[in-house]
Amino acid sequence: MKKLLKAIQSGKTRTITVDIFDTVLLRKIYPEELQFLRHAERASALLKKQWNRDISPFCFYSFRQYVRQVLANMQYSRTKEREVSIRDIFAQTLESIAQKESVRLEQKARDALVDLLMQEELEIEKKSLKPNHKLISVLRAFRGKGLHVFFVSDMYLETEHIQKLLKHFGIDDAFDGGISSASAGCCKWSGGLFAALLKKNLIPGFSYENNLHIGDNRHADVRAARALKMKAIHYRSFHTLVRRPVSHMIGTLKRKMLLRPHTTSMQREMAQFLEKHTAVLGAEEQCLFKVGFTLAPAIAHYLSYVDIWSRVSRRPVYFISSEAATLHHLSKMLNSGSTMHTLPALDRLKALHQFLHLGLEETQEYDPVPVLWFLNLGIRQISFSSILERIGIKPEDLPFPKAIYEELPRSTQLESIGKLIKYKPLLVKHLQEAHNYVLHSLQRSSFLSARKVIIADIGWSGTIQGLLEGSMELLHQDIDIQGIYLGRRIFNTIPWMPPKKAHGTLFQGESEKLGAELLVEEIWEYAICESRENKHLTILRGMEYFFELYGSHMKSAPDFVLGTLLQPLRKLFSRPSLLEAELIGSIKHHADVGSSFSQSIVQSPFTRKELLRAFFFDPPLFHSQRINQFWREGFLTKYRLRHLRPFFGLHGQIASVIEQSRRKKWQRFV
Structure with missing residues (x-):
């Protein structure tokens, strides 16, 4: 508080922006998921009445969390911000649950339900918040001295919702207005909201150059503001230093205890269903x-x-x-x-052939080499044979034996192919056919x-x-x-x-x-x-x-289902059973577009006994066999080599040293 008074007395401050939650309004419930669970109980009763379906509180809670994550990722893909509105979250939560329960939900009915859910959300907020009267009295005093005070909050509630909360607690007179990250579409944490305040007129009367920001979060309220040359004070109190951490720790344990029965019952039920279904x-x-x-x-x-x-x-x-x-x-x-x-029809080979055709068609009258060079660069250490396979040219179509071309520099190889295509366009007729096939599918769909x-x-x-x-x-x-x-x-x-x-x-x-x-x-x-x-x-x-x-x-x-059943999925990939390694390990790996190379994802020409001998007496051989598997964990299980896993780090280093020594001996011999 002393820093705040000193900053104001300097005379350069014209406006003050202040965080709301845990600064002006102090929470009683931590973490926020516990509050969501309380809201879910009311939402469950509401949906049961409206839809005549048994939608459990946990069902609503889990879909709310899931939808929030998806919408945040969508927002980030567009704006590099993750802030979304509570109304959007509720709308898509209802859509998702209605779809799962086969309930027909029209937009008008959905919007009416969203309004009811918003009312319940605000009612719970009112009961779980209390005003910070000490700070509020200081803000009122500043307003009395002619300074403008605004709220700037990172919150899924929109600006109008925060204003309703302030009015409910009788402290709206301490503010001249403000903005919520949900309404602005950007948040303080990333610095986007402060940048928006600078570039846009989000708050009438706001002065960026002469503003002082106050908030409880060291990163979102202080570092992010100072990064954009705005003065900021880190507001700390007994609530933020003591009460909040303790409440958060207790609340996290409570949330885990509330969710655990749902996790264990689902795991048990799925195991029973699966066992019963596969018994025969x-x-x-x-x-x-x-x-x-x-x-x-x-x-x-x-x-x-x-x-x-x-x-x-x-x-x-x-x-x-x-x-x-x-x-x-x-x-x-x-x-x-x-x-x-x-x-x-749109697989990797046809997509490549379509692009090749269109690229060659674009440059045919000039030079097809740039298109070939462009694609070749993307395929790194590709062999000359692989280039022919990707284009679809057979070795017998070449005017000279393939071995001659393989001795040439890459640039000369591509120039030779370019000249061949230019003067014998029928060799790449299949590219035209692939393009027509894909184009027809795109038009039809x-x-x-x-x-x-x-x-x-x-x-x-x-x-x-x-x-x-x-x-x-x-x-x-x-x-x-x-x-x-x-x-x-x-x-x-x-x-x-x-x-x-x-x-x-x-x-x-x-x-x-x-x-x-x-x-x-x-x-x-x-x-x-x-x-x-x-x-x-x-x-x-x-x-x-x-x-x-x-x-x-x-x-x-x-x-939530994935998180609950994730352990068996991880085990399948990282610790498969012997039968899983044998059955799944026989799946074929096919090389990249146009290549005819394929092999099983677990495959070795050596027996287990020979691999064990190589582990001790020929580390480079064993290391290359393990590292070149497409499913390494399956390889270790199939050949029963998992007990060697703790030594692979050191063993790989030894293999590298021996391999380098062999290369030096070979170079001296040559």
């Missing part, structure tokens, strides 16, 4: 069925995510590649109301007539999306494409054509914990692809069984 199956069929059931919560979470994004942004969804039909089918099992299309679309695919690098965006530019089609994937990889197959807008639901990069654990692409893609193999169909049945249970027995949001 053979060992291998039972194993594959459980694999599908284990993967399904992540797929349900992903598809629900796509559905909300589509509903809010009003973009049609296009499921692409070989997974399109299965994803569309599973979305229907979730009662998705989004406009959905399938584009199985109304893709080309849409201004904004969502591309939905398992993942991972957005290669198809990047190529499609490049093709749309060459076709002079202005289509805003948002890619939503199960997970995202930072690495791009073609770095010069990364997708413009891409989002992963489980993880945003392979360096994240879930990304490092679950990023075995082949397992996910095989489970979802359109195939008639018995192995795939058994996995798909397991996924369908989970989706049926989710619709009938699981009264919670899909992210």
